[in-house]
Amino acid sequence: MYLIRQFEEKCGEMYTRGQVRGFLHLYIGEEAIAVGAISQLQPHDYIVTHYRDHGHALARGLDTNRTMAELFGRVGGLSKGKGGSMHLFDADKGFIGGHAIVGGQFPLAAGLALSHQYRKTDGVCVVFFGDGSTNQGTYHEVMNLASVWKLPILFFLENNLYGMGSRFDRVRAGGEDFYPGAATYGIDHAAVVDGMDVIAVQEATKVALESIRAGNGPAFIEAKTFRFQGHSMADPVKYRDSSETEAWEAKDPITTFPEDLIAQGLVTEAELAEIRASVDAEVDESVKFAEDSPFPPDEELFTDIYA
Amino acid sequence: MTEITFRQALQRGLREALDADPDVFLMGEDIGKYDGAYAVTQGLLEKYGPDRIRDTPISEAAFVGAGVGAAVAGLRPVVELMSMSFSLVASDQIVNMAAKIRYMSGGQVKVPMVLRAPTGGGVQLAATHSQSFENWYASTPGLKVVTPSTPYDALGLLRSSIEDDNPVIFAENALLYGTRGEVPDEEFRVPIGLADVKREGSDITMVGWGHGIITLLDAADKLAETGVKAEVIDLRTLRPLDMDTVTESVEKTGRALVLDENWRTAGLGAEIAAEIGYRSSDYLDGPVARVGGTDTPSPYTRPLEQLGIPQTQWVIDEIEKTYGL
Ligand SMILES: Cc1ncc(C[n+]2csc(CCOP(=O)(O)OP(=O)(O)O)c2C)c(N)n1
Ligand SMILES: [Mg+2]
Numbered sequence: 001m002y003l004i005r006q007f008e009e010k011c012g013e014m015y016t017r018g019q020v021r022g023f024l025h026l027y028i029g030e031e032a033i034a035v036g037a038i039s040q041l042q043p044h045d046y047i048v049t050h051y052r053d054h055g056h057a058l059a060r061g062l063d064t065n066r067t068m069a070e071l072f073g074r075v076g077g078l079s080k081g082k083g084g085s086m087h088l089f090d091a092d093k094g095f096i097g098g099h100a101i102v103g104g105q106f107p108l109a110a111g112l113a114l115s116h117q118y119r120k121t122d123g124v125c126v127v128f129f130g131d132g133s134t135n136q137g138t139y140h141e142v143m144n145l146a147s148v149w150k151l152p153i154l155f156f157l158e159n160n161l162y163g164m165g166s167r168f169d170r171v172r173a174g175g176e177d178f179y180p181g182a183a184t185y186g187i188d189h190a191a192v193v194d195g196m197d198v199i200a201v202q203e204a205t206k207v208a209l210e211s212i213r214a215g216n217g218p219a220f221i222e223a224k225t226f227r228f229q230g231h232s233m234a235d236p237v238k239y240r241d242s243s244e245t246e247a248w249e250a251k252d253p254i255t256t257f258p259e260d261l262i263a264q265g266l267v268t269e270a271e272l273a274e275i276r277a278s279v280d281a282e283v284d285e286s287v288k289f290a291e292d293s294p295f296p297p298d299e300e301l302f303t304d305i306y307a
Numbered sequence: 308m309t310e311i312t313f314r315q316a317l318q319r320g321l322r323e324a325l326d327a328d329p330d331v332f333l334m335g336e337d338i339g340k341y342d343g344a345y346a347v348t349q350g351l352l353e354k355y356g357p358d359r360i361r362d363t364p365i366s367e368a369a370f371v372g373a374g375v376g377a378a379v380a381g382l383r384p385v386v387e388l389m390s391m392s393f394s395l396v397a398s399d400q401i402v403n404m405a406a407k408i409r410y411m412s413g414g415q416v417k418v419p420m421v422l423r424a425p426t427g428g429g430v431q432l433a434a435t436h437s438q439s440f441e442n443w444y445a446s447t448p449g450l451k452v453v454t455p456s457t458p459y460d461a462l463g464l465l466r467s468s469i470e471d472d473n474p475v476i477f478a479e480n481a482l483l484y485g486t487r488g489e490v491p492d493e494e495f496r497v498p499i500g501l502a503d504v505k506r507e508g509s510d511i512t513m514v515g516w517g518h519g520i521i522t523l524l525d526a527a528d529k530l531a532e533t534g535v536k537a538e539v540i541d542l543r544t545l546r547p548l549d550m551d552t553v554t555e556s557v558e559k560t561g562r563a564l565v566l567d568e569n570w571r572t573a574g575l576g577a578e579i580a581a582e583i584g585y586r587s588s589d590y591l592d593g594p595v596a597r598v599g600g601t602d603t604p605s606p607y608t609r610p611l612e613q614l615g616i617p618q619t620q621w622v623i624d625e626i627e628k629t630y631g632l
Contacts (some may be wrong), residue, residue: 022431022607073431073608084433084607086485100435101393102365134395135364163365165341171364239340301611 003057005254006283015233020071020186024085027055029228032253033158034059036201046094046112049128053088058302062090068286069293103136110142113151116207122213132163135290150217154208157222164231165239194250195223197296211237231257314484316458317347324594334361335387340456344389370396375405378420392438401588405474406449419473425481429607437605441478443570445545446612451475452545456520458488480518502549504508508536512556515566516542526622536630557587562630563598596629598622
């Protein structure tokens with residue numbers, strides 16, 4: 001979690017310096033979800049997510065250097081700089097993308113999950129998505145399809161209460177809880193979890209995955225969370241009160257989780273300091289790696305269009 | 308006359324239309340409380356209230372289609388998409404509903420709706436967020452497609468589009484929002500379907516639209532340094548196409564270049580070039596010169612992205628290659 005936080009603080013800094021450009025969406029505040037959920041996956045499981053994807057990528061173990069280089073648009077990046085922040089991919093790790101068309105990732109997840117079912121493996125596909133994306137038709141279509149076909153999908157809602165400037169209560173008819181809606185599609189395994197609590201997320205994911213791997217079809221988890229910063233770097237955040245943000249910041253997993261660990265005597269301050277120092281070094285190194293990597297050669301514009 | 312930005316021109320057009328006709332209302336994602344992704348609708352919610360400035364869920368198919376329904380019932384919705392790329396989510400409602408319902412009903416209903424959307428690339432948003440589907444919509448009977456390049460045209464065409472009884476795709480190249488230009492202080496309209504000579508010249512006719520006009524005017528400046536007098540024609544509307552203005556110019560200059568910032572293959576530039584050849588081959592000194600975007604998705608990384616977008620020098624080189632000018 002600390003790696004994701006430091007990495008993203010650095011991304012923000014590099015954006016202001018003009019090294020990272022385009023749209024940059026930070027996951028700051030939501031780290032416990034990616035870390036808790038992805039820690040429970042097997043190497044052959046698939047992950048698809050939205051454009052707010054750095055957390056999922058790093059939690060899956062995508063290379064920090066290549067991730068930063070991708071954000072810099074350099075040839076050493078995960079996709080040689082062609083995708084950028086919103087479109088991180090590492091197919092070898094089953095990480096089939098950040099996707100920037102809201103709701104675009106749901107059907108893809110269905111197909112990936114179908115492949116596991118077709119090949120009779122116990123693999124699953126986890127699809128991460130935001131509260132705002134549940135207003136797209138694809139969400140409802142895929143929930144139904146996945147349930148009818150009993151596809152091994154874990155629908156993982158990162159409910160940070162806002163889709164850009166729109167709080168859920170201004171754009172959603174179903175109230176503040178989303179998980180009960182899964183039952184409408186015959187998805188019985190639907191849970192809600194504190195998205196600021198990495199252990200709780202881990203537990204909920206473990207149980208859901210067991211159900212899916214046992215052949216019960218899709219499962220649904222809603223994690224309640226909050227993005228501490230704007231929607232993207234271009235967002236002046238005029239639509240919400242800072243008191244709302246402050247209340248959530250008090251639950252920041254980056255501070256609360258280590259405090260818990262220390263209180264339980266599971267780790268010492270000195271050990272934490274050591275971890276932090278090594279993570280800080282890893283992040284600094286990623287910037288150096290990205291800076292040293294050249295821009296892709298001109299020919300790359302024309303490659304990777306067809307297989 | 309007052310100098311304002313393209314963005315301000317659009318906002319003024321929306322305000323004038325809202326003031327003029329109570330049936331006009333706006334809807335789209337985050338156009339109200341958030342002030343609009345590109346701030347075109349900034350402040351309108353306070354002035355006109357939530358009935359007329361409606362924030363929508365992220366449900367393009369639903370609210371674009373709802374725009375069609377409201378228009379059929381006689382209202383004049385102005386629907387905003389955050390990006391022309393997102394129109395694909397609603398493309399069935401646009402192509403199969405907005406464009407067809409009048410025809411299928413034998414003329415019983417009409418669709419006085421405007422669909423505004425920022426288009427284009429050049430700001431490193433990568434492949435899915437850098438597209439300009441106005442080219443596609445321009446090949447759809449039943450739609451009108453408008454692509455202003457100046458604040459004057461943006462304001463005048465927006466008023467005409469909102470008053471038009473047909474569905475109009477109003478494409479705003481996002482690179483233009485901050486550009487400035489003079490507009491009259493009194494209300495005015497620019498008619499849909501009329502091209503505009505943005506610069507007069509006698510040696511070659513250069514045809515484009517939207518952001519491409521900036522490139523063409525720049526190329527015309529450079530060409531002038533070598534004594535070549537280029538005429539720049541801004542189509543302003545892609546459907547219906549004003550080929551008469553183009554033809555008149557081509558038959559005067561005897562040379563033609565078409566700039567299409569979109570994918571070169573099977574785009575509107577190809578249609579215009581073919582039509583010029585068909586109409587005016589007797590007057591031409593050579594084939595119609597063509598400049599288009601590369602047939603590639605748009606990459607995130609800046610050097611490659613720029614490599615795919617037509618630059619001023621491409622225009623100059625193409626003219627040199629085709630006509631030896
Ligand atoms: C089809 C489509 N419509 C609109 C957008 C613009 N957009 C990008 S993210 C976003 C908000 C999504 O909110 P949510 O799903 O809650 O995810 P969050 O950003 O909160 O993580 C919007 C409206 C888009 N990218 N694609
Ligand atoms: Mg959200």
